[in-house]
Amino acid sequence: MAIRVTIFDDNKKLLDSLDILIDGSPGFQIAGTFPNISNLIADIEKSQPDVILMDIEMPGINGIEGVKIVKKHFPKINVMMQTAFENDEHVFEAICAGASGYILKSTSPSRILECIVEVYQGGSPMSPTVARKVLGFLQTPKKESNQSDENKDDYNLTNREKEVLSCLVNGLSYKMIADQCNITYETVRSHMKKIYEKLHVASMTEAVAKAINKKIVM
Amino acid sequence: MAIRVTIFDDNKKLLDSLDILIDGSPGFQIAGTFPNISNLIADIEKSQPDVILMDIEMPGINGIEGVKIVKKHFPKINVMMQTAFENDEHVFEAICAGASGYILKSTSPSRILECIVEVYQGGSPMSPTVARKVLGFLQTPKKESNQSDENKDDYNLTNREKEVLSCLVNGLSYKMIADQCNITYETVRSHMKKIYEKLHVASMTEAVAKAINKKIVM
DNA sequence: TTTAATTTCCCCGAATTCGGGGATTTACTA
DNA sequence: TAGTAAATCCCCGAATTCGGGGAAATTAAA
Secondary structure, eight states: OOEEEEEEOSOHHHHHHHHHHHHTSTTEEEEEEESOOTTHHHHHHHHOOSEEEEESSOSSSOHHHHHHHHHHHOTTSEEEEEESSOOHHHHHHHHHHTOSEEEETTSOHHHHHHHHHHHHTTOOOBOHHHHHHHHHHHHGGGOOTTHHHHHHOSTTOOHHHHHHHHHHHTTOOHHHHHHHHTSOHHHHHHHHHHHHHHHTOOSHHHHHHHHHHTTSOO | OOEEEEEEOSOHHHHHHHHHHHHTSTTEEEEEEESOOTTHHHHHHHHOOSEEEEESOOSSSOHHHHHHHHHHHOTTSEEEEEESSOOHHHHHHHHHHTOSEEEETTSOHHHHHHHHHHHHTTOOOBOHHHHHHHHHHHHSSOOOOOHHHHTTOOTTOOHHHHHHHHHHHTTOOHHHHHHHHTSOHHHHHHHHHHHHHHHTOOSHHHHHHHHHHTTSOO
């Protein structure tokens, strides 16, 4: 008896390749594929899946809402989330919403099939990074005294680097930062390179997002 | 540079086979093996491990206490728990104590090596069954928050625009966003222009900062 | 005192973003 | 049915950022 899988994903390319992968593997069967969850309940009733693969980032109603609806109407069906990013809140929300697994889109085809089986059997496959975040949610309410340790983890940015990063978060360009800090454009670039290195990022947007989310600057 | 692994396990047979497995695999190195944790701190200082494998069921001081001590004195070292049974309380306690991974003793040798790497890289490998239990801990405290009302101020962004903005916050370039959303580079640009107009900004960094601070995207 | 880290400045070429146009299709609505 | 909003795609030129180099002065630490 094959495991019936229904997929919700707005990325047509990915949807197609998953379709081929799953439907072409013995023991698996595609019950349905849908580019959005506008008709979620009807789609599920029609396709009768054992396992649902759901993209998190979807236009219109997103995957998080999707899981909530699924678990409300079909509590028995296990839903595995697929995402392009390991966004903290997404992970947390998806799990609270009732997701049973959480894998990245970059997961290898063979691993995806494994994960489907695991979910079907009542397990919860997660990428190790996601798993670490999940553990983090459980571990955080424990500690309060080691705030100094966390705040100390400001990625070892120097004062000047933090200043530059702060300017960046406020929307300034390199040229404007140079003006603001009374240094040359090239010096700003030097600092930026160091900041990228220390934050493990490669663009202004990533740096800004990390600076805000990790509360490196305020 | 090999990953240095130190093992604490009272089962001598298992300890030996793990020793042979790990020390005999390229990229791994046994830093030390100990049948109990009576001299935990000294043992760790002596062996200087990157990763610790710790059995939960040990005579005397058990593995849970062991993790607590390790994380208190060596917060940087990641500890992976090994257990014969998937006992609910053990899982929960170990995680709260600060364990970074939780695998069964029945795990295959190749998978054990994988898990060690994952833990070393900051991930949290767990058996699917353990993972499901962990999710259970998070799913039970269902909280009804009224955050949705505040987030209504989404600057009249369309779904597509929010999607693009979300990608931006995750550090994607125009090209990557185009790929992700299955649209062309030029369409991304069109959306970006609209986003800038609606958010009253003029650069990626400003858009990202506003998106995060105003909670336009999750 | 020698090393290491910080802060400063410069160049080049490639890649990316920005501003300001224009255009088409679809879908909803007045 | 005409009009509007959304989503899609295209071009040009200017401005900006990125990666990978190098280098010098100051300061802190070993």
